[in-house]
Amino acid sequence: MSDFLNISDLTLAYGRTVAVEKMNLAIAKGELVALLGPSGCGKTTTMRAIAGLLTPVAGSITIDGRDVTRLAPAKREVGLMFQSYALFPHLTLYDNVAFGLRLRRDPDLDAKVRAGLETVGLAKFATRMPADLSGGQQQRVALARSLVMQPKVLLLDEPLSNLDARLRLEMRVELQRVQQETGVTMVFVTHDQSEAMGLADRIVLMRGGAIEQIATPEEIYSAPRTTFAADFLGFETILPIEGENRSMAWRPSAVVLGEGPHEGTVRGVAFAGERREYVVESAIGMVKVDMPASDTVYRIGQPVRFDLPKDRAVIVENS
Amino acid sequence: MFENRAVGLALTLPAALFAAALFILPVGILLSEAFQGENGFSVQAYIDFFSSGRNQTVFWRTLKLAAFVAGVSAVIGYAAAFCIVSLPPTSRGRMFGLVTLPLMISPVARTYAWLVILGRTGFVNAILVDIGIMDTPARILFTETAVFIGLLQLFLPLMIISLVSAMENMPRDAIPAARILGANWFQVFTRVILPLTREGLVIGGTLVFTGSMTAYITPAILGGSKVLMLETLLYQRVTVANDFVAASVIAMILIVMAFSANLLLKRIATARKTRA
Numbered sequence: 318m319s320d321f322l323n324i325s326d327l328t329l330a331y332g333r334t335v336a337v338e339k340m341n342l343a344i345a346k347g348e349l350v351a352l353l354g355p356s357g358c359g360k361t362t363t364m365r366a367i368a369g370l371l372t373p374v375a376g377s378i379t380i381d382g383r384d385v386t387r388l389a390p391a392k393r394e395v396g397l398m399f400q401s402y403a404l405f406p407h408l409t410l411y412d413n414v415a416f417g418l419r420l421r422r423d424p425d426l427d428a429k430v431r432a433g434l435e436t437v438g439l440a441k442f443a444t445r446m447p448a449d450l451s452g453g454q455q456q457r458v459a460l461a462r463s464l465v466m467q468p469k470v471l472l473l474d475e476p477l478s479n480l481d482a483r484l485r486l487e488m489r490v491e492l493q494r495v496q497q498e499t500g501v502t503m504v505f506v507t508h509d510q511s512e513a514m515g516l517a518d519r520i521v522l523m524r525g526g527a528i529e530q531i532a533t534p535e536e537i538y539s540a541p542r543t544t545f546a547a548d549f550l551g552f553e554t555i556l557p558i559e560g561e562n563r564s565m566a567w568r569p570s571a572v573v574l575g576e577g578p579h580e581g582t583v584r585g586v587a588f589a590g591e592r593r594e595y596v597v598e599s600a601i602g603m604v605k606v607d608m609p610a611s612d613t614v615y616r617i618g619q620p621v622r623f624d625l626p627k628d629r630a631v632i633v634e635n636s
Numbered sequence: 637m638f639e640n641r642a643v644g645l646a647l648t649l650p651a652a653l654f655a656a657a658l659f660i661l662p663v664g665i666l667l668s669e670a671f672q673g674e675n676g677f678s679v680q681a682y683i684d685f686f687s688s689g690r691n692q693t694v695f696w697r698t699l700k701l702a703a704f705v706a707g708v709s710a711v712i713g714y715a716a717a718f719c720i721v722s723l724p725p726t727s728r729g730r731m732f733g734l735v736t737l738p739l740m741i742s743p744v745a746r747t748y749a750w751l752v753i754l755g756r757t758g759f760v761n762a763i764l765v766d767i768g769i770m771d772t773p774a775r776i777l778f779t780e781t782a783v784f785i786g787l788l789q790l791f792l793p794l795m796i797i798s799l800v801s802a803m804e805n806m807p808r809d810a811i812p813a814a815r816i817l818g819a820n821w822f823q824v825f826t827r828v829i830l831p832l833t834r835e836g837l838v839i840g841g842t843l844v845f846t847g848s849m850t851a852y853i854t855p856a857i858l859g860g861s862k863v864l865m866l867e868t869l870l871y872q873r874v875t876v877a878n879d880f881v882a883a884s885v886i887a888m889i890l891i892v893m894a895f896s897a898n899l900l901l902k903r904i905a906t907a908r909k910t911r912a
Binding site for chain 2: 369396399401403404406407421466
């Protein structure tokens with residue numbers, strides 16, 4: 318059951334540039350998985366390969382027990398919501414959502430299209446053109462267009478990154494609701510660790526065309542495996558442990574400002590509501606510190622002592 | 637833009653005068669020539685022109701070749717444009733450069749090159765005879781085929797350029813989105829690429845059609861007097877027969893056909909739009 322979508326020994330390349338090498342990943346039915354990583358890590362390439370837009374150099378992809386490695390995108394029962402939404406600008410919303418059903422000569426076309434637009438709250442705009450809508454609305458049309466096809470796997474490319482904070486929250490709720498209601502397996506690509514944490518059941522952290530770590534948001538937040546994972550997940554201060562191939566990593570909130578063995582100078586301070594964020598220059602480099610806003614306020618240029626408590630550090634492998 | 641509209645109008649005056657005096661006026665005089673009858677206005681010159689079997693042949697040949705060149709360049713143009721826009725940016729620029737390169741070479745030189753290629757002892761005949769398709773060299777020069785090839789080569793870049801810029805303006809990912817939604821390549825073309833590039837197709841089609849219709853050098857060199865087109869006929873009427881009335885009729889026909897072609901293509905494009 319844990320291999321509804323199965324990727325095995327997948328190698329992908331653009332021309333001679335290898336983008337993903339020997340990747341293995343098994344995703345369960347109904348799971349919501351994030352492919353997380355910096356640009357160039359191979360996450361988008363992997364998603365394109367699952368959709369069938371890129372033919373693998375080696376390895377295989379199976380969906381629901383069926384080998385789709387060499388199948389055309391149309392035959393894979395996969396949906397993809399593009400980062401650019403990729404709506405057809407010459408078609409109304411209705412015709413955009415009906416596009417795939419029409420090609421398939423679906424007998425319940427009208428009912429499905431209307432239900433699809435209803436689901437994303439855009440039924441009254443059925444005859445509008447995409448250019449008449451806001452970005453957030455366009456994205457919901459793109460979501461409806463994928464969902465009416467009832468795909469086995471729904472792929473989403475950076476689904477939240479083009480939205481402002483309020484719409485981002487709306488879309489996140491929308492996607493979680495869709496997943497609850499349809500039980501569709503979702504794989505989404507993001508470079509933003511907070512998006513991945515907020516939405517995914519499981520996070521696949523990628524780096525340089527390979528998987529660095531697979532874990533639940535809770536696991537990866539509290540126990541990143543490597544220095545790369547720690548750095549990517551917001552452990553801003555990482556110090557190598559002498560004589561070992563490991564390091565200690567602290568989040569800004571784990572560093573204590575005001576007392577301790579280290580000396581530094583405040584170089585930056587930002588008020589962030591309940592917290593105040595500092596950048597402190599010291600012999601061990603720039604250290605980010607996050608203190609309750611109600612604590613003593615330090616000013617830029619002010620010398621300050623700070624502590625990196627061992628019991629609040631995580632131990633990670635050097636990568 | 638100008639606070640005083642008169643200033644703006646005054647600035648366009650020199651160009652307007654120039655166009656009026658040196659272009660619109662002479663063309664008007666030339667065109668009106670064919671409407672002069674014994675008792676004022678008359679379309680007799682047009683009736684005379686079209687009652688000649690040879691003129692009819694030339695008219696239909698011009699229409700047919702121009703339409704054919706436009707049609708074939710659209711087919712080749714779409715394939716070429718699709719390949720070019722699929723390339724990474726650097727090679728795309730290079731390929732685009734290669735397409736525009738022929739436009740920088742004189743049409744006379746380009747057309748003379750076809751004499752060498754298509755001639756009796758030319759490259760094409762040499763191959764056809766060598767591999768045994770033909771026993772003796774075929775006559776390709778001074779046929780409609782030669783004129784067709786010459787015109788296609790001459791105007792294809794204009795079609796490719798129009799289509800490339802139309803395709804570059806398509807939304808990114810529209811094609812992969814259609815493919816994932818179940819479209820095969822034919823459906824991707826008819827339902828997404830064609831409707832989204834129809835303006836480029838209208839521009840390219842009009843340029844190629846009117847260009848082919850009004851080209852002089854290519855039909856003159858590759859068709860000669862055996863394959864007359866309206867333009868070569870016009871030249872012949874003026875220089876050989878000193879017949880300015882027929883020349884005026886032909887000029888009018890060319891102008892009307894160019895405008896009709898543009899209107900027709902626009903009509904076809906918008907019909908597709910409302911249906912989709």
